[in-house]
Structures are given as C-alpha cells and as structure tokens.
Amino acid sequence: MRILFLAVLRAHTGNAVTxxxxxxxxxxxxxxxxxKDALDFESSTELASLICAEKFEAALALHLYRGGRLLQGQxxxxxxxxxxxxxxEDTKHGEKKQTMGAVLEEARFxxxxxxxxxxxxxxxxxxxKGKIYIQNQGISTMPNITFNWNTFLQSAxxxxxADNLHIFILICGLRxxxxxxxxxxxxxxxxxxxxxxYMVIVGPEVDPVFTSEVKNRVKRAAGVQLMGxxxxxxxxxxxxxxxxxxxxxxxxxxxxxxxxxxDLEVPVLARNIPGNAAIVKHEETGLLxxxxxxxxxPTPN
Numbered sequence: 001m002r003i004l005f006l007a008v009l010r011a012h013t014g015n016a017v018t019x020x021x022x023x024x025x026x027x028x029x030x031x032x033x034x035x036k037d038a039l040d041f042e043s044s045t046e047l048a049s050l051i052c053a054e055k056f057e058a059a060l061a062l063h064l065y066r067g068g069r070l071l072q073g074q075x076x077x078x079x080x081x082x083x084x085x086x087x088x089e090d091t092k093h094g095e096k097k098q099t100m101g102a103v104l105e106e107a108r109f110x111x112x113x114x115x116x117x118x119x120x121x122x123x124x125x126x127x128x129k130g131k132i133y134i135q136n137q138g139i140s141t142m143p144n145i146t147f148n149w150n151t152f153l154q155s156a157x158x159x160x161x162a163d164n165l166h167i168f169i170l171i172c173g174l175r176x177x178x179x180x181x182x183x184x185x186x187x188x189x190x191x192x193x194x195x196x197x198y199m200v201i202v203g204p205e206v207d208p209v210f211t212s213e214v215k216n217r218v219k220r221a222a223g224v225q226l227m228g229x230x231x232x233x234x235x236x237x238x239x240x241x242x243x244x245x246x247x248x249x250x251x252x253x254x255x256x257x258x259x260x261x262x263d264l265e266v267p268v269l270a271r272n273i274p275g276n277a278a279i280v281k282h283e284e285t286g287l288l289x290x291x292x293x294x295x296x297x298p299t300p301n
Contacts, residue, residue, distance in 0.1 A: 002032045004051060004059040004076075006067035009037040010173065010206060014256040015083060017232060018137060019062050022081070038067040048074060064110070065090045068103035080110040084253020084275055085177055087120050101125050113137045113254035114278035139259040147237035156200050156225040166243040168199045168269070171235060171257040173206035174214050181214060182248040182271070184221045186292040191223020193296075199246065202238065204229035240264045246295075252276055258286070269295065 007019035019035055026033040041047045047070045058076055061067030063083035071078045090096040104125050110132045112118040118132050150162055172178035180201050187199035205211040218226045239245055245261035245268050252275030261268050268286035270276040280286040
C-alpha cells in the first residue's frame with residue numbers, strides 16, 4: 001500500500017524521530033510510506049494534488065491539528081496519531097478544537113500513546129469512542145561509540161574533572177511549551193552551593209523570539225549551559241554519560257527523551273504533568289516534581 005505520512009519534521013525533535021520510526025516500521029512490513037513535512041503545505045488543495053500525482057492509497061498524520069486538518073476532505077482513508085500538544089494545548093483554542101473534532105470524526109482511527117491521552121480526547125470528543133486505540137511509543141537508542149564526553153564538557157564551558165561532576169541534561173527544542181527556563185534559577189542556586197552541579201539544555205532553536213529570551217537568561221545563570229541541536233546518536237551518548245535527565249515541559253504526549261533515558265538506564269526527573277506521569281512512576285522509575293525547589297536537594301553520595 002502507498003501511504004502518505006504527515007508530521008512536523010523539525011530536525012532532531014521528538015516528533016521527527018517518532019515519525020521516522022513509524023515510517024520505518026511500515027516499510028519493514030511491505031508498505032511504501034512517504035513521510036512529508038506538514039508545514040510544507042499551505043492548504044489541503046495543495047496536498048490533494050500531491051495525493052493524486054503520487055497515487056497514495058491511504059494517509060497518516062502525526063498531530064491531530066497540524067497534520068490532520070490537511071487530510072480533511074481528501075479522497076483516501078486516513079488515521080491520526082495524537083502528538084501531545086494537539087490534545088493538551090490546541091484544544092484550548094476554539095477554532096482549532098472545532099477543526100480537530102471534525103478531523104477526528106472523519107478519520108478511520110486514532111492512536112493515543114497513553115490511556116490518559118485517550119481519556120482527554122474522549123472527554124472533548126465523545127463521538128470518537130470506539131475509534132481511539134492505545135499504542136505505547138517504541139524507542140531505540142544508539143549512543144555514538146566515538147563520542148568524547150570531555151570534549152562535550154569543554155564545548156559547554158564546563159572546565160572541571162568529569163569524575164566529580166553531576167550533569168543534568170534537559171533535551172528540548174527551544175519553545176515555550178517545553179519551558180526550559182522553569183528550572184534555570186533552581187539549578188543556578190544549586191550550582192552556587194555545589195559547584196560540580198550543572199544543567200545543560202540541549203536542542204534546536206525552534207522559536208526565534210523565545211530562543212533569544214532563553215539565551216539572555218542562561219547568560220546570567222551560573223551553572224546552566226545551552227547547547228545547540230545535535231545528531232540523535234550524540235544525544236544518546238550525552239544521556240548515557242550524564243547524572244540524570246530532566247524534563248520541565250508544560251505539555252507532553254509521550255516524551256522520547258524520557259523513554260530514551262530509561263532505555264539507557266539513566267535517572268529521570270520529570271515535571272508532574274499527565275504525559276510524564278503516564279510513563280514515570282514516582283520513586284520507582286523516576287522522580288516527578290511539581291515545583292522547581294524540589295530539585296534543589298543534596299547530591300547523593
């Protein structure tokens with residue numbers, strides 16, 4: 001079957017990685033899956049021309065609004081995979097909520113990564129009962145075996161012996177929904193008490209205005225460093241070497257960074273939001289926090 005797959009494909013982001021993984025699985029079982037960036041299409045009419053030209057027989061969209069709205073009214077069957085911000089954030093906007101409801105009504109099926117995400121969707125669109133299925137997200141990790149941890153520390157301007165450091169890594173694109181500034185002050189205070197504690201924010205510059213705000217704030221925060229986007233294999237190597245991975249998002253579907261940290265057997269500290277609480281069991285598979293000050297505790301011996 002020839003399948004069109006729409007997703008937002010910003011480089012080195014969770015959605016892009018998830019979409020590529022789903023495409024690979026579809027192709028592994030014999031389908032032809034063409035992955036396209038939903039942001040490349042200005043209208044459903046433009047997409048219709050592509051569907052006709054490429055003779056697609058079915059479609060998928062990762063994100064009910066960004067991808068799903070383009071599939072509305074197309075002449076091929078389609079399914080939806082909830083992304084996270086579509087259910088957690090876009091439903092707060094009346095026009096988007098109405099559009100997503102119409103898309104969901106037309107879709108043959110929808111996939112939620114967690115039970116809580118399915119419940120949220122059904123509370124908003126009861127008519128979707130019977131067509132939303134739960135499929136937990138799969139992940140794989142491939143740390144770069146040639147990655148040099150000391151070189152990374154130097155590039156992050158951390159000039160201490162790696163043996164004595166406690167590096168906390170926050171992996172996210174620089175946009176407000178990821179809220180990377182939420183923990184800046186508490187980690188800076190902790191660093192002043194214990195100079196071997198650092199938080200390093202790693203990820204692409206998604207929102208230019210917010211990126212500028214983050215850069216200005218980090219410049220004034222001792223113990224907090226900002227690094228740009230990196231290849232996935234290098235990120236996995238960084239996670240494997242760090243003390244813990246932190247997540248401060250306001251909204252998550254199912255965080256790939258958290259799942260990858262778990263796969264690499266690295267501790268996880270995550271903000272207590274539904275998407276994180278669905279995969280982190282407090283004090284068993286990680287720690288959930290509801291206030292930044294909870295982070296600032298003595299380093300374990």
